[in-house]
Amino acid sequence: MSIEIRNVRKTFGDFVALDDVSVSVPTGRLTALLGPSGGGKSTLLRVVAGLEVPDSGAIEIEGRDATNLPARRRNVGFVFQHYAAFKHLSVARNVAFGLEIRRTPKAEIAERVDELLRLVHLESFAHRLPSQLSGGQRQRMALARALAIRPSVLLLDEPFGALDAKVRKELRDWLRRLHDEIPVTTVFVTHDQEEALEVADEIVVVNEGRIEQVGTPDDLYDRPANDFVMGFLGPVTRLGGVLVRPHDVHVEVLPGVPAPDDAPPRRGGPVTGVVTRTTRVGFEVRAEVSAGDEVVSVVVTRAEARTLGLAAGVAVRLAPAQGAPTAPAAEPVAAAAPA
Numbered sequence: 001m002s003i004e005i006r007n008v009r010k011t012f013g014d015f016v017a018l019d020d021v022s023v024s025v026p027t028g029r030l031t032a033l034l035g036p037s038g039g040g041k042s043t044l045l046r047v048v049a050g051l052e053v054p055d056s057g058a059i060e061i062e063g064r065d066a067t068n069l070p071a072r073r074r075n076v077g078f079v080f081q082h083y084a085a086f087k088h089l090s091v092a093r094n095v096a097f098g099l100e101i102r103r104t105p106k107a108e109i110a111e112r113v114d115e116l117l118r119l120v121h122l123e124s125f126a127h128r129l130p131s132q133l134s135g136g137q138r139q140r141m142a143l144a145r146a147l148a149i150r151p152s153v154l155l156l157d158e159p160f161g162a163l164d165a166k167v168r169k170e171l172r173d174w175l176r177r178l179h180d181e182i183p184v185t186t187v188f189v190t191h192d193q194e195e196a197l198e199v200a201d202e203i204v205v206v207n208e209g210r211i212e213q214v215g216t217p218d219d220l221y222d223r224p225a226n227d228f229v230m231g232f233l234g235p236v237t238r239l240g241g242v243l244v245r246p247h248d249v250h251v252e253v254l255p256g257v258p259a260p261d262d263a264p265p266r267r268g269g270p271v272t273g274v275v276t277r278t279t280r281v282g283f284e285v286r287a288e289v290s291a292g293d294e295v296v297s298v299v300v301t302r303a304e305a306r307t308l309g310l311a312a313g314v315a316v317r318l319a320p321a322q323g324a325p326t327a328p329a330a331e332p333v334a335a336a337a338p339a
């Protein structure tokens with residue numbers, strides 16, 4: 001393992017930002033720290049970088065205890081959301097900076113800077129000033145600068161957070177390809193589940209100062225550890241007291257409106273109800289179904305909706321599709337609660 005975080009606790013006054021956090025980051029992989037704002041992702045990254053001192057616990061980088069090492073001796077590259085470039089230095093000099101202060105020979109610096117600028121596709125921008133770059137180009141320069149010192153780990157704190165959606169998406173694809181080319185152990189912070197699912201080899205879900213789950217994107221999506229992880233990775237709906245994804249609901253159309261059922265619904269369904277509304281969004285049809293005291297959201301394809309004859313007023317029986325992930329909903333269905 002490249003980074004071992006052991007029992008790290010970090011408080012700011014009375015506030016517990018990290019509560020006994022332990023996690024291992026594998027070598028050569030792209031790991032995402034994913035979670036809601038304020039959950040502790042940046043604090044965890046800063047503790048690894050040595051920019052924040054934990055109250056207790058230990059950090060090991062590449063088998064070496066780094067807990068008491070200053071940031072500059074940890075051999076980490078760091079990129080922030082708002083990258084602070086040296087405004088009066090050219091792009092090439094910004095990239096060279098870390099090597100210059102390490103007194104690397106001039107010829108070696110020139111060669112390395114050329115190589116890095118090629119890697120981040122900025123070779124024709126070497127002599128510009130940072131202010132003459134777009135936001136996306138500036139973040140690529142920041143990455144080149146962080147990589148210049150050949151760090152053993154690269155730490156990225158919402159590196160594309162300040163960019164518009166289109167550039168963000170381009171840079172995310174680019175980061176994935178860059179990492180395939182030079183597989184430096186990389187940890188990046190994001191609150192965007194799509195970004196994490198798309199880019200990361202491994203995802204660490206951080207919430208309220210604790211780790212909720214660690215796994216591959218498939219692990220998290222197919223086997224969420226709890227309702228928080230399930231809900232954070234995409235839309236969920238309640239069905240018979242459990243959470244299920246709206247597109248994982250199996251819909252059966254009933255011939256008539258069923259008589260009200262006095263028996264408590266079985267946990268996890270099936271439930272019967274009536275479609276109250278359908279909305280077409282692109283190739284999907286979303287339906288709302290009123291089923292007892294639950295309103296269940298269902299998503300089907302247009303073709304399925306047509307075949308089923310799904311429309312307002314139609315009676316349906318709903319259940320989670322076979323094998324679909326579910327998680328217990330926060331509070332039990334009133335009717336199914338134990339007496």
Ligand SMILES: Nc1ncnc2c1ncn2[C@@H]1O[C@H](COP(=O)(O)OP(=O)(O)OP(=O)(O)O)[C@@H](O)[C@H]1O
Binds near residue numbers: 035040
């Ligand atoms: N220097 C500090 N002093 C006091 N509180 C802090 C400090 N740094 C962080 N915090 C608090 O610690 C909590 C975790 O912050 P952190 O930045 O790690 O969260 P995050 O998950 O990265 O969220 P975001 O995506 O919004 O940056 C927040 O409630 C924040 O206000």
